[in-house]
Amino acid sequence: MSPGNQVTFSEQDRSQIRNHGLHEAQILAQLESFLHPPSPLELVRPCTVGDGIRRLNPSEAREMAKIQISEAGKGRCMKFVPASGSASRMFSGLIALRKEGINSLAEVQTRARRGNSNASQVLEFLEGLERFPFYGELAAFMARAGADPASMLGKGRIGELLEALLGPNGMGYEDLPKALVAFHSYGEEVRTSLEEHLVEAAGYVADARGCCKVHFTVSPVYLERFKGVLEQAKSKYEKKLGVSFQIQVSVQDPSTDTLAVDMENLPFRDNEGRLVLRPGGHGALLKNLQETQGDIVFIKNIDNVPHGRFLEEIVFWKRVLGGCLIKLQGEINRVMGLLGLPRPDERSIKMAMELAQDELHLPLPSRKALGSRVEASLRLRGWLDRPLRVCGMVENRGEPGGGPFWVKAPAGNSQLQIVESVEVDLSKESQRAIWLSSTHFNPVDMVCGLRDPHGRPYKLSLFADASRVLVTQKYSGGRELKALEHPGLWNGGMARWNTVLVELPLGTFQPVKTVNDLLRPGHQPGP
Known part of the structure; x- marks a missing residue:
């Protein structure tokens, strides 16, 4: 049964949808996506x-x-x-313990020993407190109230310290955008x-x-x-x-x-x-x-x-x-110009195919399957005339996030994509094995x-x-x-x-x- 047969929107709903710049048809399509989510890649x-990722030498x-x-x-x-x-995710462990009203360092240590991840994050934070770029600002703020971070920490009173850093009556870091958090220290300067x-x-x-x-x-x-x-x-x-x-x-x-x-x-x-x-x-x-x-x-x-x-x-x-992008873009534009001539020659078609396959890793059909010179030219221009991106890839060290993979295309061939784990059925052993074997x-x-x-x-x-x-x-x-x-x-x-x-x-x-x-x-x- 489609969502349209299950859901009736009130006039208030429709007004809310319109005020958001949306149409009811878009909302119904979104409901359809929940009922029939995309198949995993x-x-x-x-x-x-050497197989999708290029390693440049120094020259x-x-x-x-x-x-x-x-x-x-x-x-x-x-x-x-x-x-x-x-910044709330960045400070999630600290925020969680603050909301619980935990004020004692001893209590945090006890929880950390029991495997509480939030408590472990808070302990690591407190141990490195003076190395954070916002420490100077925190110390100055607390000094105005006749306190200082070191003495509070020495007394085990971490609740007041966290309140000064995160709370609305303190520095308010809990409600900051990550862009405005102090990241680095340069002596007296903080950026x-x-x-x-x-x-x-x-x-x-x-x-x-x-x-x-x-x-x-x-x-x-x-x-x-x-x-x-x-x-x-x-x-x-x-x-x-x-x-x-x-x-x-x-x-x-x-x-x-x-x-x-x-x-x-x-x-x-x-x-x-x-x-x-x-x-x-x-x-x-x-x-x-x-x-x-x-x-x-x-x-x-x-x-x-x-x-x-x-x-x-x-x-x-x-x-x-x-x-890398500018050089490749120039090569694509040059070949596109040749393909756009009234009578593209076979040499131009060959150049375009080599560029598409060797540089862009596009799974092209055979030259014969591309048809006549005019047909081949039109199809090749369709593949080349697209936005271009050059993506840096780093060695996989277990950071959360996606990676580069060859995925099965609808036509049955393989195409290069950047994939998130949520797009893959990792309950399948074969898919999980490929995911875990990622090098980048x-x-x-x-x-x-x-x-x-x-x-x-x-x-x-x-x-x-x-x-x-x-x-x-x-x-x-x-x-x-x-x-x-x-x-x-x-x-x-x-x-x-x-x-x-x-x-x-x-x-x-x-x-x-x-x-x-x-x-x-x-x-x-x-x-």
Whole structure:
């Protein structure tokens, strides 16, 4: 039975849907996705170096970096940073114990010995307290009340310390966006992750006039606060770095929100009987990416930014990725021009096939199956005339997240995709074995070519696989619900892009998923 036969929306529901920029037909289609979720992807094998992943030698890497420097000078580059995440997940262990009213260090130690993960996270946090970049701010805040972190910790009174850091009457870190959390210390100076992204961007997207284009996506909840901090940071680092920042800030469009359902796949409602419409995941940012009207766009998450002492290496490898894209884009455009001639010759068709197969790993039919020269030319142009991305891949060290795999395509051949674990049936032993044999991990460190050979922006939604929606289970007010996410931005959202994978050094990936990750060497001032 279809959802339309089970669900009747009231006029209040319809008004709520319209006010969100949605249509009832879209909501019914979302209900259908819950009833008939997408089939799992079928993994064939992991991508490895030499089989989908390219490893550059030092000479090749330097050559690619030089290419990017030249094109950046022409103003072609931009940085795109998804920055809507809240710091609440980062501090989840601390928040959980604070909400329980735990004030005693001894109680935390007891819980940690019993295997409580939140207590273990809090203990690690307290042991490294003075090494966190926000320690100075915390000490100054507590001093105004006649206290200090060290004495509180010495007395075992951790509740007051956590309240000062997290609470609304303290520093309020529980309700901060992750972009505004202090990430790194430089003596007297402390930088937030937002500031570090500006500094990093100045290293590889600045044009010949020193103009750096950066786009942040932000939660509407934090928008005004974010803009205020951003304006101060912009002024500070323009003076410090001798550049000018051209910054765009956007929010996830409410029209990309999705309906939540209960465990019976019926609309989930809040305590006032209203439909619950939730943000549709990072795949919804495809619309924001489209609206940048960018040319060459670097994408990197807000929490993946190391300490400035690694800046030279980070900038170099960003340039390498950009150079790989620019060089390949030039080759594609040249071949596309040859294929567009009134009478494409066999040599041009052969060049296009080699480019598609050897560089883009596209599973082409045989030359004979492509038909006449005109037919072959049209089909090859269809495969080549797409958005292009070069994605950095790092060695798999067990970090949570997705990775590069060859997956079975509808036609039965294999195609290269970036896959999340939720898209795979890991209860099947064969699929689980392939997943666990993955050698590389997706750090979300990529550069995208968003324009066609004539310089016109692609319509990115045409190159997404709309079937790769994600269904997850969440809780709201203590009640279980199912949430629907759009195809992941770098997963199904870019499934029909042309994709190249390049190995990056592991040191370029320094994510901060929990506050204690800031204690790792990649986020500390020195050894």
